[in-house]
Amino acid sequence: MDENPRDITACRSGAERAAGALLAARDAIRGAAAIEVPLDALRGPEDWPSVYGAAGLFHVEIGAGRDTLLLELSRRFPDRLILGFECSRDRVERLARKIERAGAANVRLVRSEALQCIARLLPAESVESFYVLFPDPWPKKRHEDKRLVSSPSVRLLASRLVPGGRIFLKTDDPDYSRRMLDVLEKTPFLRNEHGPGCFAPCEDALSHETLYERKWRAQGRAIYALVYVRTAEP
Numbered sequence: 001m002d003e004n005p006r007d008i009t010a011c012r013s014g015a016e017r018a019a020g021a022l023l024a025a026r027d028a029i030r031g032a033a034a035i036e037v038p039l040d041a042l043r044g045p046e047d048w049p050s051v052y053g054a055a056g057l058f059h060v061e062i063g064a065g066r067d068t069l070l071l072e073l074s075r076r077f078p079d080r081l082i083l084g085f086e087c088s089r090d091r092v093e094r095l096a097r098k099i100e101r102a103g104a105a106n107v108r109l110v111r112s113e114a115l116q117c118i119a120r121l122l123p124a125e126s127v128e129s130f131y132v133l134f135p136d137p138w139p140k141k142r143h144e145d146k147r148l149v150s151s152p153s154v155r156l157l158a159s160r161l162v163p164g165g166r167i168f169l170k171t172d173d174p175d176y177s178r179r180m181l182d183v184l185e186k187t188p189f190l191r192n193e194h195g196p197g198c199f200a201p202c203e204d205a206l207s208h209e210t211l212y213e214r215k216w217r218a219q220g221r222a223i224y225a226l227v228y229v230r231t232a233e234p
């Protein structure tokens with residue numbers, strides 16, 4: 001036998017490394033799958049403790065896109081349930097992989113339209129904060145009713161907040177910002193944290209800069225931020 005044992009060792013460890021990488025990739029896919037919660041696995045609010053392995057108050061992002069706010073919330077609020085809704089399959093899959101790689105154990109994603117899920121799956125006074133950051137502006141008059149922020153949707157969010165809980169909103173669209181302000185000012189149980197009719201300084205509203213925020217700022221666009229607090233009385 002003229003085989004060099006050192007070569008055999010090298011060959012074996014190479015195969016082992018490849019197998020290890022495959023196992024790690026498989027585990028990462030499994031982990032990412034655990035972060036994305038299939039909608040049909042959620043029958044009602046009673047399913048959340050088993051989904052997270054814990055009970056607690058929620059921080060909810062509507063329309064996470066490709067942004068990483070959920071990771072930052074996980075770091076800031078390690079004892080809270082961090083929940084993101086996003087309609088796009090591709091964006092959910094990418095984000096789930098990022099969350100898995102970061103090891104953010106208290107984050108879950110649901111690929112679905114958010115408002116119907118919030119109405120069905122989140123009980124009254126279960127949410128500490130909602131984040132509605134750069135929702136699609138639907139600027140054409142005939143598309144206005146597709147906008148996420150409307151009187152019924154904001155009433156729904158207010159009903160799910162704990163007293164003292166907050167809704168954070170940002171947009172680059174001046175018309176949508178005025179519409180948001182108009183709707184929110186009229187919503188019972190919500191108080192503008194920066195005074196009636198006032199926008200919030202962006203850094204006060206939320207120090208996190210989303211992907212869209214970075215993009216619009218680079219183009220020199222103004223950003224409009226709002227923060228509303230849930231009150232005990234209407």
Ligand SMILES: C[S@@+](CC[C@H](N)C(=O)[O-])C[C@H]1O[C@@H](n2cnc3c(N)ncnc32)[C@H](O)[C@@H]1O
Binds near residue numbers: 064091136148210
């Ligand atoms: C303009 S992007 C903003 C993404 C991110 N918040 C940011 O600032 O970078 C809006 C995202 O909201 C998602 N979206 C729109 N309406 C939604 C809804 N009703 N429920 C869940 N996601 C929604 C879209 O698929 C899109 O990814």
